Every structure is written in C-alpha cells, then in structure tokens.
Amino acid sequence: MSTQHRIPVPAVGFHPPVYVCRYNPKEFQLDGNLDKDFWKDIPFTEDFPDIEGDIRPIPRFRTRAKLAWDHENLYIGALLEGNEIWAHLTEHDCVIFHDNDFEIFIDPDSDTQAYYEFEMNALNTTWDLLLTKAYRDNGKPVNGFEFRGMRTAVHIDGKLNCPEADSRSWSVEVVIPFAALQECASENRPPVSGEYYRMNFSRVQWKVDKKDGAFQKRLSEETGCPLPEDNWVWAPTGVVNIHYPELWAFIFFAEKGRESEAFPIPEDEYRKWELRKLYYAQQALRDETGNYTDSFDKLKETLERLSPCQENKTVRDLPYEIGTTAHTFEITCPGADGKTVLAIFSDGKTTSFPA
DSSP: OOOOOSSOOOSSOSOOOEEEEEEOOSOOOOSSOOOSGGGTTOOOOOOOOBTTGGGSOOOSSOEEEEEEEOSSEEEEEEEEESSOOOOOOOSTTSOGGGSSEEEEEEETTSSSEEEEEEEEOTTOOEEEEEEEEOGGGTOOEETTOOOTTOEEEEEEESOTTOTTSOOOEEEEEEEEEGGGTGGGSGGGSOOOTTOEEEEEEEEEEOOEEEETTEEEEOBOTTTSSBOOOEEEESSOOSSSOSOOGGGSEEEEEEOTTOTTSOOOOOHHHHHHHHHHHHHHHHHHHHHHHSSOOOOHHHHHHHHHHHOSSGGGSOOOOOOOEEEEOSSOEEEEEEOTTSSEEEEEETTSOEEEEEO
C-alpha cells in the first residue's frame, strides 16, 4: 500500500509572480469600482490560472487584481469577470468560501508563518483570521483576529443572485492599514520602499446550474454532494492547497519615481527554496519510515522519487548542514552574502541568523 504523504511536493517550481506596488497619494473613494482615477495608472496582475498551474485548463472566467500603497494603507482591488454572480452568507467570520469568494493572503516577513487570511463574497460579507503557521505544519487559525480599520466594498456590474440578468463582473476594493499588519511584519513596522511582502490572491468559483430562478451548486451524480469548487489564484502552488506560502508572489513597495525599476527576487529566497525542497523530502520520509534523516543523499533520492515536477527533483549544490532529533530537524545553508546562515525547521519556518 502506498504512503499518503501529509505534505505533497508541489507540481510547480519556484516561479512566483513579482509585482511592483506603486506608491499612490491620490484621494481614494471606496465603492468597489475600479474604474476611477485612483486606479488609472496602477497595472493589473497577470490573469489568475488554476491553483495547480498549467496542468489544469485555463479558468473559464478571468480574474485580475491591482495593488497600491501609501504610508498608512495597503490598497487592493480585484476584478472578477463572469455572469455567475451570487452570494448568500451574511455573518461576519463565517466560512465565506462556501459561496463564491475573493481571498487575500499576506505574509509580511516571508518566513511562511504567522500570516493573514481574508475572504469576502459579493454581499461584502467578510472573514479575517491569523494563521500561526500553515495547516500542514499543525498551524492553528486565530478566528478572533480582526483587521482593525479595514474597509471593504463590492461593485456589481449586473445583478446579484439573478441568473437571467446580463451580468458581467463583480469587483472589490480592500483597504488594510499597515498598523493592522505590523504584528507579523519585520521589525513590527510598515514597509519602506524597496522592501517586500509575500502575498497571494484566490478566487473560489463553484460550478452551478440555473434552476427555479436561482443559481444552485451542481451536484455529483455519484455522491449527491456539490462538485469540488474551482480555485483560481495569482501564484499557483501546484497542489490544491493555497497554504504553501513559499510559493506566493513577491510584492515590492516602490516610492514614486521607482515604479519602473526592476526588483529582483533576492538570492536568499532562491536558497530558501532549496531548503524547502529538502523539507518536503524530510516530511515524506517521516511519513514513510517514522523518522527524519541526516543523510543528504537520502533526501535527494526522495525528491527524485516523489517530485511531480522535473525541476523539483534536484537540489542545488550548496554546503548544507542537517541536524535531526527523534521528532524535529533543522537544515541550514549559507546566505548569499556569506555573513548569514539560512535555516528551515521541521515546523516549516524559515529564518536567517549571523554566521
């Protein structure tokens, strides 16, 4: 019998989107509509693909987003095209993705732990929470968390909950004060120009039928339950699980005049990805044998055997050090500057410290 791995190796390599978030001092009027002067010079992201990447068909509806910032707030706008616009949930902090929804994920310090999740539907019902770490690493959601000072709005180009209407899209605007993000940010402060957050966006879209003047989730003929929802995201994770923060996009904050600059992903982030691949191998071996290993060759063999993506089957030649106990592991390699050490731990956290 084959082993069911808790933490699958993703079917995509490390190619996260990079977005230059422009400083925008223009006056902002919140109404959910992106057709306004505030967003005029702010570029859209790429169209969202399926969460599993290119192995899945192109989504049947187009989704794009925009980001901007000033010294107080992060501004997010998203345009969700398509004529299946419906929502029923009205209670704050309920499980919004039982409706179609738009979701935001923010890891301000790129350590893949202590990150934020936010969801909203076309009724502007919201759910915000803090993840201590990813669910795969036994993280716990803090459902009592609230984005203090957050403001949201929805604009519908059409009519809600009306299958016969000539509906075209719905759009959202979300304003998040940096003060609400500081708890998980580097040095517990807002970003400065040139720094980055890790983020992802997701759109949940259920398959529906039009029946009795309403949208109804399409049911499986075998089980009688709703068919699985579609997950369309900005940065694919290569597995049907958005909680792979190591693959989320890089959002670089740029002051006015730096909008056209290229902001390359730091070399240390590429090295952290090499550590992450070894983490996947360690977790797989723990599932298969009950133990972690300090054998680099064993980890490489495990990646070669299990990785569904060719580029994840190998690891760069770096001077790794591997330490294990009965229940934990730590893997390190030098940072790019030669002055720091990068580390990943068995609970998924990545960090750096002086060499």
